[in-house]
Amino acid sequence: MKETAVLVSPAAYANAVTTAVEAAAAYYADGGTPLGDDEYDKLLRAIEAYELAHPGEALPASPTGKVAGGAAVGDIPHSVPMLSLDNVFSAEELAAWAAGLERRLGQPVQGWCVEPKLDGLAVAARYRAGRLVQLITRGDGLAGEDITHAADAVLGLPALLTEAVDVELRGEVLLTQEFFPLFKTVS
Template identity: 40%
Template sequence: MTQDSTIKAQMRQLIQILAKHNHAYYVMDQPTIEDSEYDQLFHQLKALEQQYPECIQADTPTNKVGGQALPKFDSITHVVPMLSLGNVFNQEDLFAFARRIEERLPNQKIQYDVELKFDGLAISLWYENGILVRGVTRGDGETGEDITQNVKTIRNLPKVLSSDLVKIPTLLEVRGEVLMPKAGFEKLNAENEAKGEKTFANPRNAAAGSLRQLDPAVAASRPLAFYAYGIAQCEPNHGLTSMSESLQWLTNFGFAVGERHFVCDSIQEVQEKYEQINAERPNLSVEIDGMVVKVDDLKQQQQLGFLSREPRWATAYKFPAVAALTTVENIDWQVGRTGTLTPVARLNPVAVGGVTVSNVTLHNIGEIHRLDVRVGDTVSVYRSGDVGVTMNSSVSSRTQLDFQMAV
């Protein structure tokens, strides 16, 4: 064996060991070694690469920072648009979603793929001949930001595809979510607080802010993780027939998927899984805000097609609002762009569903009189889906609040 072959074998072994520990830490939330031990392995690899730069391998975890900070993000047009999902918030809406599908697919057996709805930042990844060449944000669905250099800093994301079980496609576009798992988020905030630096309100803000940094070194310092939820393009065609099979297929290349995943034979079973996931939510390693329900059969998905901005074959089933109690500290007025005066209730800041709420729009003076809201009232504030926050039902017997808040 030549010296180059020996060095490459050593590098390959270290890369695989580091990848294994990255997966345990970021995906399974079950660290297998101490941080100091990980750092020692990392520096062993880095020392080899500095001594033998001609042997550096494309998927090395030391190649996290893409050189100089980018002056700006380039815009990239999605070949396949990244559409949004419709929402349902209760069992009645879910069953109505299923009825619409059944009407369009009469006399066909329908199974549903149920996945976690991650509370992160959706991105698209391009692989050419197994090598990661591009990472793009969802943007407006048609055009996104080129964040390739930042994406390459994500530890659990494969930079080079390899598998002993399936052939590497010449082109593969994988879509998924970038998150900051709970453990990493809490550690980051604790470290920032100790240093007197800014802390983040929730993991999604931390993840999105990290990916949109112009300097990849910032993204590299954050505990980000990627979770795949679909395939937009594959050449040659993967030959799979269902959504659930396609997710399993992606794991052959080292992609992480959600820690809860089900295939349901009926919409009633989907509702049961929704209740199960909602109950297990506090114990999951990542923040979620619901689950995604998809028709599992890919051919049926094609038959159902799309609306203008969303697929007919999928929907997001959001969890109930998250509530917290706080008090009204003041009521004052703010002037809008058109000169309109709007009363605003200033609240004792409270964290609700990952958002810190400190004020609520009362709309007009008539609303204040109708609600009889006063300084000192104790109110319940809850977040409904991702659209805003509602303040509702004062603990005091005098006041009943029910209005939407701008956030």
């Protein structure tokens, strides 16, 4: 299990919140950040531990419980909250997560598919009678922004399904390196 830093005072906690917020802002602004992924995750775990131990001292600016990147909260409610995945940092944490999943499923998992982590824009695609009617961002997890106007730009997202079903599909929209030359930098 990865170690978690211990924040021993309100000042250390406030400093950690400021550091995490600034690192996230830098990452989402230009991709540069003073912290590596492991350092940032360790800092977030320390902030979470402090807030659990001192719930009355949680700062409004704390990054805990917020969607990464400060995603805008939309006005389209999700049918079921769109949650983000938790991180695991060791074989023991992965085994505990898998055991919890099997407990919730009520049966052993028959097989696993492991893929590289790709980070994109989480979306929900709503189909009615097999026709795409709405594409929504994750937003804050409870409500997102309607981006249906951009649905044609998502390769592999069909406008019409082969069956006339009402369904909501969720996934990540990715921008791969091969598409970067299509965008010009604006100065």
